[in-house]
Amino acid sequence: MANVPDLLTCATCGRQLPPQQGRGRQRRYCDATCRSAARRRRSRSSDQSDNSVNNTLTMSSRKPNIDNVADELIDSPANMAAGLLDAARGFVAELPPAGERSPLAAVAAARELARTVDAALRATVEQARTAGHTWQEIGEVLGTTRQAAFQRFGRPVDPRTGIPMARSIRADATDRGVALLIGLVEGRYTELRRDFDEKMAAAVPDDDAVAAIWAQLAGSVGGYERMGEPFTHQLGDYTAVDVRLEFEAGALVARVSFAPDGKVAGLRFLPPGTR
Numbered sequence: 001m002a003n004v005p006d007l008l009t010c011a012t013c014g015r016q017l018p019p020q021q022g023r024g025r026q027r028r029y030c031d032a033t034c035r036s037a038a039r040r041r042r043s044r045s046s047d048q049s050d051n052s053v054n055n056t057l058t059m060s061s062r063k064p065n066i067d068n069v070a071d072e073l074i075d076s077p078a079n080m081a082a083g084l085l086d087a088a089r090g091f092v093a094e095l096p097p098a099g100e101r102s103p104l105a106a107v108a109a110a111r112e113l114a115r116t117v118d119a120a121l122r123a124t125v126e127q128a129r130t131a132g133h134t135w136q137e138i139g140e141v142l143g144t145t146r147q148a149a150f151q152r153f154g155r156p157v158d159p160r161t162g163i164p165m166a167r168s169i170r171a172d173a174t175d176r177g178v179a180l181l182i183g184l185v186e187g188r189y190t191e192l193r194r195d196f197d198e199k200m201a202a203a204v205p206d207d208d209a210v211a212a213i214w215a216q217l218a219g220s221v222g223g224y225e226r227m228g229e230p231f232t233h234q235l236g237d238y239t240a241v242d243v244r245l246e247f248e249a250g251a252l253v254a255r256v257s258f259a260p261d262g263k264v265a266g267l268r269f270l271p272p273g274t275r
Contacts, residue, residue: 087116114229125153145273151233170239170258174232177241177256180264184214185224197263204267217269222248238265244272 011028090109128138139149176195183192189207196204204210218224228244239258244251253273257266 083116084120087113122153125149148273152231169232169234170262172262173239173241173258174230176258177232178227178230178243180256180267181227181243181245181254184210185227187211195262195264197259197261197265200264200266217247217252221250221252240266242270245269 087109090112125138129135135146135150135154138153139146142149180192180195183189189210193201193204193207193210204213225246225248228246231242233240233242235257237260241256241258243254243256245254251272253270255266255268255270256264257268259265
């Protein structure tokens, strides 16, 4: 199947999809989020065709509640499992036979699978909290501290405003934080210093200062080897992106902090497990 050289659009959001070559099912959605939205839409359409909600008999005040129940059913364990299976099948379909084509499609499919797994993990943690389990218990299952589990999956509220702090997280922070660290690894120091705020620019005034920091790290933990998955969270008024970096002789967590205006306000290297 597949072999779709022309640009198609996502059936949910309308964004362009990349050309698809080789074997595998034809891609219809950008990612698991769009696939889930389409599944919800189909479910609602099916419910209406089955006359499960009789518009002439159901009071308008009850209709939103019925819609909410439909959404909850879509996010049930069975439907989450179905979403995971869909993503896993998509990944297997994109795996390139040796020597036949570029593995980039498999990389994209693996990324979608990772996003789907993360969404399922968040949903199951939410269910565990609803069932009365503590952050300590959840942290033990996840192999981390209760504070780390709360920071990743909780919904802290800003006591000053009453607004969930997750809403304050900059949407572009994860990509920008990872890009900055890649620039550091690749020696593109001028580029990574471009968005420093005044305090950071004063502390690290030129490329030589950045190079000295990287050299100091190499002297303590050896040469850089690989980068882990980013974890983005809110620290007061700042958005922080934590990325585990593996070196020859150990690991560190690189934390890139963004001020509310989007400027880079901090770059620190912390011991693993620091929150």
